[in-house]
Amino acid sequence: MDAIPAKGGESLSKDMESLSPFGTARSTAQGKPLSNDELDKINRYFHASMYLCLGMLYLKNNPLLEEPLKKDHIKARLLGHWGSDAGQSFTYIHFNRLIKKYDLDAFFVSGPGHGAPAVISNSYLEGVYSEVYPNMSQDKEGMQRFFKQFSFPGGIGSHATPETPGSIHEGGELGYSISHAYGAVYDNPNLIALTMVGDGEAETGPLATSWHSNKFLNPIDDGAVLPVLHLNGYKINNPTLLARITHEELEAMFVGYGYKPYFVEGSDLPSMHQAMAATLEECVVSIKNIWKEARESGKAIRPRWPMIVLRSPKGWTAPRDVDGHHLEGFWRAHQIPLTKVLTDPEQLKLLENWMRSYKPEELFTKDGKLIPELAELAPTGNARMSANPVTNGGQLRKPLKLKDFRDFAIKVNKNGAELAPSMNIFAEWLTTIVANNTDNFRIFGPDETESNKLGAVYKAGPKVWLGEYLDYDKDGGNLAPAGRVMEMLSEHTVEGWLEGYLLSGRHGMLNSYEPFIHIIDSMVNQHAKWLEKCYEVEWRTPVASLNILLTSTVWRQDHNGFTHQDPGFLDVVANKSPEIVRIYLPPDANCLLSVMDHCFRSENYVNVIVADKQNHLQFLDIEDAVAHCTKGAGIWKWASNDEGAEPDLVMASAGDVSTQEALAATALLREHLPELKIRFVNVVDLFRLMPNGYHPHGMTATEYASLFTDNRPVVFNFHSYPWLVHRMTYKRVGQHLMHVRGYKEKGNIDTPLELAIRNGTDRYSLAILAIDNLKDTLGNKGSSVREMLLDTRTRSASYAFETGEDPKAFVDWKWPF
């Protein structure tokens, strides 16, 4: 093999042959565990899967090739991917043997892009597909429908979408196979997630760091992930990095990640079957031994978990060359392998010969059913990977045991009179959830649980840590090999874990600094799409909602500055399906409790809850809070003086800091312009603002007008970027009277008041805004008040600038009425 590229590139590798995916198997594990008969059967089963994969890509008719293949049998548009199918199916089938031999509880995660044919063909072969979709029966008619639906309008896609039995990982966006797999095996002590990782996928950041998940896996209480890195060699149009580093580097990398890597490399099927059989078996035995040792000794050490590197040709078992170009073992095998079958009779013949080379007539009965001697290779019942109940986790889900959150409420004798830290109050209740749900609830976060004032939960469950310990970790480290809080400084990884944990039937919560949640925008998008699709898949039982608690919010980034100011995650979430997404902005601790209780009980949603972690004014006692949160938006009578009449002005807010400032503005106006009738409205459930036809929580026009009126100016102080409120209310009568203030990318190292002034969300600016919109009501009476407010604002800002602190009058403000 010529290893010297053009223009002076040269190889580091001393043994280029070691990078070839072709040839007789080369493997770490030795031995030939398969008898000739077993090998033959497994090979034929593999052929059956490959035949089905090609059928899915090409055929709309003639599924068993009973007649010569004609253009009419081919789908009009050829869509789908062949590249990683063989390697994935090969791995799947070999694991079936071990599931039967060792009575394993296992499921399959398909990480490589577009590998759905591999898993779907196996689900069909083991009978699950037909059980789930009776019209895709195991006969000729069923097979024809099974082929036609693939990548066909109204049919199924080329990832392991929610329609795929046995899937909890769609894989449209790459990078999350490992974190999803670990998420599913935490607290599932006998479960193995056989996880194929694409070598394209492996280049992504989220995947690259997720290998470290093994430092959070407890061999006593958790199951195991068996990763199979599929060195398929190519992405869409490029070689993959990990297939093109030296063998030494590749091995070192996985030792570095804390695994024991096993290699299985080559293309020759008989030897590859033996190598894979031996390797998977050694890995399974190793996992079982690790479990046994840990469980018998009670010592949760971190072992070197096994992992496999499978180097096989991309498009394995395709023709090596077509039209003078490599197909098998090259990037040209990525998508549809033969692209001209509709126009080139020779290619059509080539396809037919290729499909016939698998000998379908020897694999399936005349009626199209897999022959019994092959069918019996698959496990039965729930032992079939595509039937593992964990992959339809809603079925297994038990409701959380929740103590009454009312018992943890803060006493609020007077509205807005005392400061308290909402997070700490919530944390006390959260601690009981951790304590009472020790095998199906975890808290996830990127090193911020303590900083987010939720550290109380460590009383009930410490942070999981299977890295090395130093003696002084005992001093408040809250680390233990078995725990309930999962922290790694990778938003991607903790989100992936949580998704896997939820989809396998458990409950959880992610807590994060608000500004950095954008890091996982795309993951949350994909999870929302998964849930949305699940509504269309009848057999999918609802799972617990994805609860994302955002704190350390934009308005209190006192020493982090501009980079830490971004409340725009809400805009990303609001674009997702209204069936799925919910946004809550509880203004105080009791509302936070009420909202979180609702979220923990809910199903199939993405709940985003925004609440700051600092000391804040407390507004509602618990019964008022529950009533208010149940309505989602309402008038705060105690802060209003319109007494049921038409107000002159509606002052509104959503968010804790925003509510305080809006209330303070209301107080200023009421103090200095007592003749004004002001109605105070607070919004907890943001989607209440939308018209009822647009979101299930949306208010009717009448409801909306009963809060905001349809003809009075509204000053709305909003937590996030102001346009989100406008986009939700643009259809409302009176929308032109809605004046929203929120964050507008104006920040610096600021005191809270300074930042608010910069963005016009402080009490003075809000009151001035109100006066400016009440000119007709106030006439000249407003001018002197306006001037006074302007002056106070200026003086407050200079005070902060000079002293580094906000004025006492601002810091110590309470609701004065």
Place this chain on the structure above:
Amino acid sequence: MDAIPAKGGESLSKDMESLSPFGTARSTAQGKPLSNDELDKINRYFHASMYLCLGMLYLKNNPLLEEPLKKDHIKARLLGHWGSDAGQSFTYIHFNRLIKKYDLDAFFVSGPGHGAPAVISNSYLEGVYSEVYPNMSQDKEGMQRFFKQFSFPGGIGSHATPETPGSIHEGGELGYSISHAYGAVYDNPNLIALTMVGDGEAETGPLATSWHSNKFLNPIDDGAVLPVLHLNGYKINNPTLLARITHEELEAMFVGYGYKPYFVEGSDLPSMHQAMAATLEECVVSIKNIWKEARESGKAIRPRWPMIVLRSPKGWTAPRDVDGHHLEGFWRAHQIPLTKVLTDPEQLKLLENWMRSYKPEELFTKDGKLIPELAELAPTGNARMSANPVTNGGQLRKPLKLKDFRDFAIKVNKNGAELAPSMNIFAEWLTTIVANNTDNFRIFGPDETESNKLGAVYKAGPKVWLGEYLDYDKDGGNLAPAGRVMEMLSEHTVEGWLEGYLLSGRHGMLNSYEPFIHIIDSMVNQHAKWLEKCYEVEWRTPVASLNILLTSTVWRQDHNGFTHQDPGFLDVVANKSPEIVRIYLPPDANCLLSVMDHCFRSENYVNVIVADKQNHLQFLDIEDAVAHCTKGAGIWKWASNDEGAEPDLVMASAGDVSTQEALAATALLREHLPELKIRFVNVVDLFRLMPNGYHPHGMTATEYASLFTDNRPVVFNFHSYPWLVHRMTYKRVGQHLMHVRGYKEKGNIDTPLELAIRNGTDRYSLAILAIDNLKDTLGNKGSSVREMLLDTRTRSASYAFETGEDPKAFVDWKWPF
């Protein structure tokens, strides 16, 4: 050291001492290159830096401790971080020696969170800070101001913000130090980026995969990155993963990543100084040798680049214990190390003693200037890392050499009559840009350049690849050790490279599938914030804009389905500062050329350009395209029949597929309801929709009304989620007549027409929508047309469902007038 944690956790490590950050230096490189005098001076220089760091955290007065420290001298609010300052400054200072000795061209990248005091103190010590900010002079008054401004309202933050001389990497959001550093050294053959990587940061996905950037670094044409992984040991409240795996694993990991790791571990200053001096020197010599060998031989092999693991205590040189808890070497040293100095006189005294232990009186003159024998340790002029011109890249930027894009235009004889692939046309011009700007323009993308139909550029510059080669890579692989296209399947890494490349004074473009650009939402947010801040920093010269070309768009995900449908990146971008962000939706090839020409000439923007890669109708000849794009939005007279009069209806569009459908709807209406006066408006520059006070591109009310009227229904077919148009136009007169259609999370495996129908963005639905909003104009005349359209829509959808293809009448549609 007791390595056994509670509850059965046990260590994998045979040598726990190796994980301790304390003690005499342990290092890979041996030797004592420093004379006693040199060591003493370097140590004092280091002390000066540490003194300044503490001053920044605490003091607003008494900067030289001329009088006993009093509460009055302390800032009222203590903000800032101590944790990583010492390790970073230590590394910085030791590199100064080598810059002088070897005449190096180098700059510093500060990856760990909140390490600004380290770099700012060094910038101050080497005089750059005072040159850039004359009021922060090198004297007592300057030092007092220098201290006070830090983490103080109106001052500077605790990251290496744009205000920091020598910084191109702010680091507020963690994970991008390595990719930024590599971006800066590509095409800078003599530049070394000394890059500190935080061990917290190292846990992020983006950082974990960015180590692989070395497979894209050409030792002939590019400079070098010298990464220093700072095993500081702790994050905010947790140990770091990489500090708690075995030494063997850590070493293997970096061998796996393709580096030669050098370890420097310990806390004892004299031996650590010698170890760091020896190690950095060995690394520098190694880099110079690699360069020399490659450049003399002309062979661009991938060497094992050196990297350093610096294990030192978090908060190094702080008191080890305070109040019965470890401070130095523990997470308690993360932020302000002594938190009670304002309330506890003993802590105040402790701080004073600590500061005095650095002996400021021996480091600074009475007037507050660093004494000459220490000052001369720093390099001079632009050799000072904080003065390296590359870190104010705008200064170095040369405009791109651009051929006239008009010469690459497609001939459009009749509007909307022919299909052509816009990307391929653009690619021909792009190829000349690559060819004519061989040292300051690169194209970046995650394995999609070919798929995005931009592969023509390989004629001018292949893909950079310093991984291993196989012989058949020659068959269309387009790979070479020296090239102009940078592809790795990590959106994070390629975006990070591009940012580094731009900030160091060059030009570039990212191309990506539209759906997966959300992966880098947060990176683009941070870059936009960086640029926004730069406007306030006078000495920052504008850099080339960040150009993001999104293709493979939502409307043509024919075989990728739901996961690949997300046009919401525009919402994220639209939240950023209007000074920075621009969004363009060119409807055809000639508009794309015109828009890209503008973007490549622009400065300091984030330009997002959305255009699909399939064959699409071509609407405008090049002169019309230029005129249209210059206006940003305009009436297409050839598609309108209102002839300057008041129209009955405005049909509007933004985006290529959306424009085709809106035009087809217009044609249907004109054919079947010829009495209707329809005005067709197309929007290229999305921010034109906003009011002029809200965005520099915003239209005045008069301009807006001259296009959209203020009293006629508007049917707006939009590329992305419809609410973005509403949020931009909610203030416009007549906004209640604006009916926007766009993507609404309704997708599946769909033909283009099916997907459009599902979302109401197809020609039939748009025409029906128009009729429904023209009831008063049309009376009953519209009903039969409506019925016909509904019927056509239904039949088209069933046709697609049955055949897998859209009807010919849809696929072959041309503008009929």
